[in-house]
Amino acid sequence: MTTTAISITEAKRRWGEIVSRVAYGGERIVLLYRGKPKAALVSIEDGRLLEMLDERESREAHRKEIEGQK
Numbered sequence: 001m002t003t004t005a006i007s008i009t010e011a012k013r014r015w016g017e018i019v020s021r022v023a024y025g026g027e028r029i030v031l032l033y034r035g036k037p038k039a040a041l042v043s044i045e046d047g048r049l050l051e052m053l054d055e056r057e058s059r060e061a062h063r064k065e066i067e068g069q070k
Contacts, residue, residue, distance in 0.1 A: 003028040008038070 004021075008031050011018055021027040022041045029041040042050070 005030040
């Protein structure tokens with residue numbers, strides 16, 4: 001997968017193209033404000049994977065907390 005950095009101003013001008021690149025090309029876009037990363041655009045699939053990882057980490061932390069109380 002390719003990750004590309006682009007200014008928010010440029011992203012506004014090319015929004016349709018950028019959404020297509022993310023949605024259909026699997027590209028990840030980092031949005032820059034004054035040259036600094038502020039947000040990222042990822043496909044629905046990548047977003048779902050991130051949610052699954054977050055849930056897994058939460059369950060693992062909860063399990064460790066419970067085990068520590070025994």
